[in-house]
Amino acid sequence: MWTRWIRWVERASLWFAMAGGVMLMLIALMTIVSVIGRAAFGKPVPGDIEVTQYAIAVTISAFLPYCLFSGGNLIVDFFTAKAKQRTKRVLDAIGALTLAFAMGLFAWRTVIGMFAVKEAGETSMVISVPLWWTYAGMAPCFVLATFAALALAIKLWRGEAQAGGAA
Amino acid sequence: MTTPMLIGIGLLGLMLLLMVVRVPIAATMLIPGFIGYWLLASPEALFAHLKGVAFARLSVYDLSVIPLFLLMGYFATQGGLSRDLFRAANAMIGHVRGGMAMAAILACAMFGTVCGSSVATAATIGQVAIPEMKRLGYSGRIYTATLAAGGTLGILIPPSVVLIVYGILTEQNIAKLFAAAIIPGIIATVGYLISVAWFARKYPEHCPPAPRMARAERIAAYKPVWPIVIIFIVVFGGIYGGLFSPTEAASVGAIATFLVALAKGELTAKGIKESFLGTASNTGMIFLIFLGADLLNSALALSQMPAQLAAWVSASGASPVFIIVMILLFYLVLGGVMDEMSMILLTLPIVFPIVMALNIHGLDAQSKAIWFGMLILMVVQIGLIAPPVGLNVYVINGLAKDVPMAESYRGILPFLVSDFVRIALLVAFPPITLWLVQYMN
Numbered sequence: 056m057w058t059r060w061i062r063w064v065e066r067a068s069l070w071f072a073m074a075g076g077v078m079l080m081l082i083a084l085m086t087i088v089s090v091i092g093r094a095a096f097g098k099p100v101p102g103d104i105e106v107t108q109y110a111i112a113v114t115i116s117a118f119l120p121y122c123l124f125s126g127g128n129l130i131v132d133f134f135t136a137k138a139k140q141r142t143k144r145v146l147d148a149i150g151a152l153t154l155a156f157a158m159g160l161f162a163w164r165t166v167i168g169m170f171a172v173k174e175a176g177e178t179s180m181v182i183s184v185p186l187w188w189t190y191a192g193m194a195p196c197f198v199l200a201t202f203a204a205l206a207l208a209i210k211l212w213r214g215e216a217q218a219g220g221a222a
Numbered sequence: 223m224t225t226p227m228l229i230g231i232g233l234l235g236l237m238l239l240l241m242v243v244r245v246p247i248a249a250t251m252l253i254p255g256f257i258g259y260w261l262l263a264s265p266e267a268l269f270a271h272l273k274g275v276a277f278a279r280l281s282v283y284d285l286s287v288i289p290l291f292l293l294m295g296y297f298a299t300q301g302g303l304s305r306d307l308f309r310a311a312n313a314m315i316g317h318v319r320g321g322m323a324m325a326a327i328l329a330c331a332m333f334g335t336v337c338g339s340s341v342a343t344a345a346t347i348g349q350v351a352i353p354e355m356k357r358l359g360y361s362g363r364i365y366t367a368t369l370a371a372g373g374t375l376g377i378l379i380p381p382s383v384v385l386i387v388y389g390i391l392t393e394q395n396i397a398k399l400f401a402a403a404i405i406p407g408i409i410a411t412v413g414y415l416i417s418v419a420w421f422a423r424k425y426p427e428h429c430p431p432a433p434r435m436a437r438a439e440r441i442a443a444y445k446p447v448w449p450i451v452i453i454f455i456v457v458f459g460g461i462y463g464g465l466f467s468p469t470e471a472a473s474v475g476a477i478a479t480f481l482v483a484l485a486k487g488e489l490t491a492k493g494i495k496e497s498f499l500g501t502a503s504n505t506g507m508i509f510l511i512f513l514g515a516d517l518l519n520s521a522l523a524l525s526q527m528p529a530q531l532a533a534w535v536s537a538s539g540a541s542p543v544f545i546i547v548m549i550l551l552f553y554l555v556l557g558g559v560m561d562e563m564s565m566i567l568l569t570l571p572i573v574f575p576i577v578m579a580l581n582i583h584g585l586d587a588q589s590k591a592i593w594f595g596m597l598i599l600m601v602v603q604i605g606l607i608a609p610p611v612g613l614n615v616y617v618i619n620g621l622a623k624d625v626p627m628a629e630s631y632r633g634i635l636p637f638l639v640s641d642f643v644r645i646a647l648l649v650a651f652p653p654i655t656l657w658l659v660q661y662m663n
Contacts (some may be wrong), residue, residue: 069499072506076498078478078505079289080480083473090470104283106380107469114289117510122506129248129507131241133559144242150245155450157252161276168273188279197276218244 056210061165064206068201075117082110102182109179109189116196120203123154130218140214148212155204162197169194226262230525233258233518238578247564251514258521270287271520279516280509283469284390288338289471291381294479295337295346298450301483302494306446307332308354313443317434320422322358323414325370326351328374331411332447332452335454336633337506340606344373344614348621361428362625364421367633369621370614371414374603377471379407380458381472383508384566384602388595389576391570394588396468397461401662402655404458406648410603413640419600421636449482462662463534508563515567527574535576542580546594547624550572550601557605561613565605566598582652589656595649596655600645607634607641 086107089100123132130150135143169190177186208214229600233254240250311325311332318324327637330347337343348369363497377384380400383572389396422429435443457475460466467476483489535545556565577594578587606614609631618629631653648654 072502073495073498075502076293076494076544077339079286079293079498079501080477082286083290083293083476084471086470087477090466090474091410096370107286108281108283111283111286111289112277113284115505116276118506119510120506121502122504122510125499125503129561130244130246131559131561132244134242135244146244150243152558153240153253157249157256157514160256160272164272165276167269167445168277168416169507171273171356186277190282193276205422218246 061206061209063118064199064202065124068203071117072121072198073200075114078110078117080161082107082114102179102184105179105181105184107186109186109192113192114195116193116200118189119158119196120199123200123203123207124216129214132218137204143218144211144214147218148208150218151204151208151211155201155208157199158204162194164193164199165190165197223388224526227526228259229258230522230527233521233525233577237518241560242507247435247561248510248514250512251427251518251564255514255517255519255521258448258518258525262521262524268397273569275517276513279513281391281596284386284396287381287386287396287468287472288383288508289501290388290469290476291383292342292458292504293336293501294343294381294472294476295333295339295376296497297483297489298333298336299342299346300489300497301479301486303336303446303450303479303483303486304329304333305350307450308347309352309443310447312354313435313440314644316432318344318431318492319426319431320364321432322351322355323364323418323422323429324555326355326368326376327372327414328417330369330375331379331407332450333373334377334407335458336381336450337473338375338381338383338615340374340376340603341617342500342504343376344617345621346374348618352487352618352622356622359430359433361629362622363633364425364428366615366618366625366630367624367637368418370418370607370612370618370630371634371637373441373614373618374606375407375414377549377606378403378603379411379600380404382599382600385513385595386468387508387563387566388570388598391567392574392591392595394591394595396602398588398592398659398662399595400458400468401462401658402596404599404658406596406644409644409647410640413644414637417636417640421633423586428640446486447518453482454477462658464662486611488641490658511561511564515571516562518568522572523558531572532576532579536579542582543649545580546577546582546597549577550597550645550649553598553601554604554608557601558608558610562602562605566602570598585652585656589652592659593643593652593655596648597645600641601632603644604638604641608638609634 087193089103169187173187236254237250309328311328315324330343333343352365380403385399391398432519457471461471607610615630
């Protein structure tokens, strides 16, 4: 059953990353429209900087789950390069669990933060976007990142994945 | 020593310990960060901090520059622009001794103008240049070393992910940092060309010569390169002239490269997907470490250790240039075992205030920050190719698995010599970096 769950998490992570990519393209397009508006009519897109700022926070968060499967689990291999394969596998799985713990903490606190900000009714300066929207975009990403780190731990334990990086 | 300071030292010790036992680098900083914040402030303070810290650190306008420039580099790769660049460079200088290696260096330099990552530059140009160099009979030593070293031009020449991160951490103007990097980037390219020339003269058997192409053939090879030249001029001309902010320039660059790649008919749906995923992977990695370093640094700041360290350095009475050289040496050693990006993110909040308190060649604060940024960039760059673990050498050896790692490192030596000469020049003569910056408004 874990195998199916892992596949689900991987697929979701991939879709989050793709959605992030699309969002990044939209940010770029909006910025270009704003530059043209400013140059040609003296009028940039209202609130362009704010929107970019919030959209980029969500975009980066959306990239996190996928990156855990593909190099984001960068480790220092230098000291254990000659250790037994089995030792490495166990250490790597535990390492991924610590990452899952950290992501889980961020996920939990970001959800709490979302409710607090919503309660307070904070909005952005120029076009009054409710700030909790950004939190609401980030929170699922951190939840999925937690799952991704857990899935990675299982894969590392089974020897189906390699810890990333040579650095 | 006070208890908070001992805790601070303990946190760093814990981080190193976690690194030794293969915990992912982001977590080696996050876990001590949690513990330190818990102990030095309180659990409540930690949880309150975590509530908003991801939002506060990630919702920053300038951060968008990083994924946008990464995306631009991936579009260029997927659109086959790297192959065009290598062909054009080879048409230009392929016929001299070591010419194809020089062409690879030039292609890396040009690719560096649309790509901010050294690993991506090495891998991209490597994919097109290595088979060609092999075919011509180049030795594994020279082609792996050339590509590993040449790849670092990806971060030396703007856009540069390292410089953007430096700019954000130290609150410096990214546009000015880019301008400052142009002359050192040209010096680096020329230095590498000289390294290749020296190598080809000393070991002619490693680099067999190639015939000069016919004129028509050369002109045909130059033609596909012009869109890249135009994109570079628009993006950096725009930044330098104050027309665009770096985010705006990166947006224009990413979309323009996307359109060029589409128009060439080489950017497929699969290529777009690969570009998004590559950007996601790279961006995610940087920001995961970014969050970790930020949390650990918040905890360290609570321990007063960085402030004490800074006070101790300034009270030591050592000469400023000596302190700078010591910091650079410390980075070179640390870079031997640690990933360079993590190293910068972790140490800069501690080291930067120390540097800013020094009187270096009588520079004002902004010039000093830009100058030091360039030195940081050089140190990171050297770490990418220097033994025992140079990330770029690993990447290139992944593409050329039949070449032993020791051979690659032997080939790297002439390039490292050129790196050290350049870094010495930059330490001694700040105007090399600052000259172009002064003309910006």
